[in-house]
Amino acid sequence: MEKTMNFKQEILTILLVRICFVSSQDITQLREYGCQWHGGSSATLACYCQNGAEMIVRSQSIPAFDTTTIEINGCKLVKFEDNSISDMRNLRSITLNNIESLIFDSRSMNWYGYKENHGHIEERFDMSVPSLKISITQSNVSLISSHTFTGRINEITFDTTTIDKISPLAFANLLQSETIAIRNSVIKDIEVQSFKKFSTEYLELNGVSANFIPSRTFSNITVYQNFTIDNCNFNTVRSSGFTIYNPQVFQVTNTNISHLNGEAFSIVSRGIVIFRNNVFGEVNDGAFQGITLQRDTQVNDISFIFESNSLSKLTRYSLGTTDFKVQYRNIYIGEQCDCTDIDHKIIETSYYSEIMCLHDEEYMTVRDFKSNMCSIVTNYYITLIIVCVVIILVIVVVSILVMYYKFVYRKNKYGGPKQGKNGQLSLIVPDGRTYRETELHVIVEKTDLLTTDL
Numbered sequence: 290m291e292k293t294m295n296f297k298q299e300i301l302t303i304l305l306v307r308i309c310f311v312s313s314q315d316i317t318q319l320r321e322y323g324c325q326w327h328g329g330s331s332a333t334l335a336c337y338c339q340n341g342a343e344m345i346v347r348s349q350s351i352p353a354f355d356t357t358t359i360e361i362n363g364c365k366l367v368k369f370e371d372n373s374i375s376d377m378r379n380l381r382s383i384t385l386n387n388i389e390s391l392i393f394d395s396r397s398m399n400w401y402g403y404k405e406n407h408g409h410i411e412e413r414f415d416m417s418v419p420s421l422k423i424s425i426t427q428s429n430v431s432l433i434s435s436h437t438f439t440g441r442i443n444e445i446t447f448d449t450t451t452i453d454k455i456s457p458l459a460f461a462n463l464l465q466s467e468t469i470a471i472r473n474s475v476i477k478d479i480e481v482q483s484f485k486k487f488s489t490e491y492l493e494l495n496g497v498s499a500n501f502i503p504s505r506t507f508s509n510i511t512v513y514q515n516f517t518i519d520n521c522n523f524n525t526v527r528s529s530g531f532t533i534y535n536p537q538v539f540q541v542t543n544t545n546i547s548h549l550n551g552e553a554f555s556i557v558s559r560g561i562v563i564f565r566n567n568v569f570g571e572v573n574d575g576a577f578q579g580i581t582l583q584r585d586t587q588v589n590d591i592s593f594i595f596e597s598n599s600l601s602k603l604t605r606y607s608l609g610t611t612d613f614k615v616q617y618r619n620i621y622i623g624e625q626c627d628c629t630d631i632d633h634k635i636i637e638t639s640y641y642s643e644i645m646c647l648h649d650e651e652y653m654t655v656r657d658f659k660s661n662m663c664s665i666v667t668n669y670y671i672t673l674i675i676v677c678v679v680i681i682l683v684i685v686v687v688s689i690l691v692m693y694y695k696f697v698y699r700k701n702k703y704g705g706p707k708q709g710k711n712g713q714l715s716l717i718v719p720d721g722r723t724y725r726e727t728e729l730h731v732i733v734e735k736t737d738l739l740t741t742d743l
Contacts, residue, residue: 316350322364331357331381338364346373346397353377360384369397375440378403380421388428393437393459398423401440401464412464413513414443414490420465425450433459441465447474454478463487471497482508490514492533498522502530512536516556518544526553528579535559535583542566552579559583562593562613569598574606582612590614599623605634620644621652628663631655 317324317334322344324336332355338344343366351359353376361367367388374380380400385391402419412418420443430452437456438445441464449472457480460469466489473496481503488511495517504527516536525548532555533539539556540563547570554577556562562580582591593613599621600607608617617640624630626646635644641656648658 315352316344316346317352332379333358333360335360335362336364337362341365344368345370348372348376351377354379356380358382358384360386361388362386364388366390366392368392368394370394371396372399373397375399375401381419382422383424385423385425386427388425391425391428391430393430393433395434395436396439397434398438398442399436399440400442404441411488411511412441413488414465414467418465422446424448429453432456435459436461438463444468445470447471450474452476452479454480455483456480457482458485459483461485461487463489467491468493470495473497475499479503479506481505484508484510486510488513492516492536493519494521495519496521500524502526504529505532507531507533510534514538515540518542520544524548526550528552529555531555533557539563539580540565544568546570549573549576551575555579557581557583558591561591563596564598565594565596567598570601572600572602572604572607574604575609576607577610578606580610580613592616594618595620603634607634617643622646626653626655626658626662628659631659631663 316322317326317336321339321342322336323339324334327333327335334351334356336344336359338361342364344361344364345368347370350373356377357379358381361384363386367385367390369392371394373394374383374397377400383398400421402421414420418441420441422444423438423442424444424446426446426448428450430447430450432453433455435456435458438460439462443465444467445460446468447470452474455476455478459480460483463469464487466487468491469484469489470491470493472493476497476499479499479502482505484507486509490513492507492510492512493515496519498521500523502523502525507530509532511534513535515538516531516533517538518541520542521544523544523546526546528550530550530553534557536556536558537560539558539561541554542563542565545568549569549572551573552575556579558580559582564577580593591613593610593615595608595616596618598619601623603622603624608620620640620643622644624646626648631641631646635641635655641659642654644655645652646655646658647653648662
């Protein structure tokens with residue numbers, strides 16, 4: 290019995306040792322990962338997976354003391370578990386390239402370096418403060434869990450990637466951030482508040498495709514320099530899908546948005562706002578009303594430029610905005626020109642020369658259409674023709690009725706006149722005593738006036 294107990298304890302001890310060994314195993318020594326160390330001014334670890342290797346990075350899986358750069362290429366699967374890099378104080382760069390399936394667990398990219406920030410005090414980018422750069426290229430990102438990216442991360446870049454899911458708070462509490470960029474990527478599923486409450490110098494979406502941007506996807510983010518959306522394709526952007534504060538420049542260019550809800554952009558800007566060369570489908574009332582100017586801005590006449598954009602449908606308040614010096618140029622409306630609708634939908638007549646609608650399958654400025662097609666005579670010529678035709682028809686009908694009454698109806702009711710002998714009129718008067726017909730001749734004679742001498 291005692292031997293059996295000792296045997297079980299030995300097995301348990303061996304299992305615990307193996308678990309500890311696996312959890313802290315140095316993956317750089319495993320041949321299937323093809324890892325190599327490069328010396329010089331920095332200790333760079335470059336891994337090239339072979340034969341569809343799957344890599345799981347845990348805490349202490351990579352020697353932490355001297356490692357400054359990690360490069361992982363060509364793996365079938367790479368999974369970063371929680372706090373996998375938090376102890377690597379000297380780490381400055383992570384590059385992940387050509388990964389078939391990339392999974393980030395919660396707090397897997399949690400990195401503060403040598404200085405913690407327990408109070409989550411905002412830290413604006415400062416080159417003198419050590420921070421981390423993360424670059425992900427030509428990879429399929431299966432999952433970005435909540436609180437994946439936290440801490441002092443200078444730059445996060447996704448380029449030529451497919452992102453299956455971004456969970457709420459995936460990007461949160463970032464410090465020392467200079468650039469957050471997603472380029473040439475497809476986002477299949479993005480949750481509410483995926484980007485939450487941090488500051489950065491630049492926020493860039495370039496060549497991004499996403500079916501649905503929920504409300505407050507980008508929530509309470511401070512951008513100090515430029516917030517740029519370029520060459521993107523969104524099916525639907527809900528109200529407050531982008532809630533951004535303080536950008537010096539906010540611009541949306543070469544982008545296709547099929548459905549833009551009211552106040553889809555909730556932007557408090559310090560400077561110029563530009564919408565150029567975009568295609569909008571259905572634009573709800575107040576879609577741009579959420580773009581406002583920061584109250585303490587000292588510069589006057591900051592421009593809101595809306596140039597060379599196409600809208601499938603325009604409503605009365607689709608283009609309304611406040612606080613800015615608005616400039617509309619070359620706006621194409623995919624609706625037929627209509628004299629009544631123009632006055633209803635376009636409030637400012639000064640923009641008639643810059644807004645174009647369709648007439649005979651060609652675009653024409655509203656000003657030209659109004660002057661050529663909406664004059665009093667031109668606008669009501671159909672009505673005038675109809676009125677004239679109705680009047681003529683009434684005259685014809687009345688004439689026919691008069692002729693009918695005169696020549697048909699009266700003749701049938703009263704009888705026609707009868708001619709007597711020698712042109713005399715004959716009247717037949719019944720005699721009450723004899724009931725015999727008596728012929729009465731009425732002879733009209735011409736008489737002269739009597740004269741009397743007084």
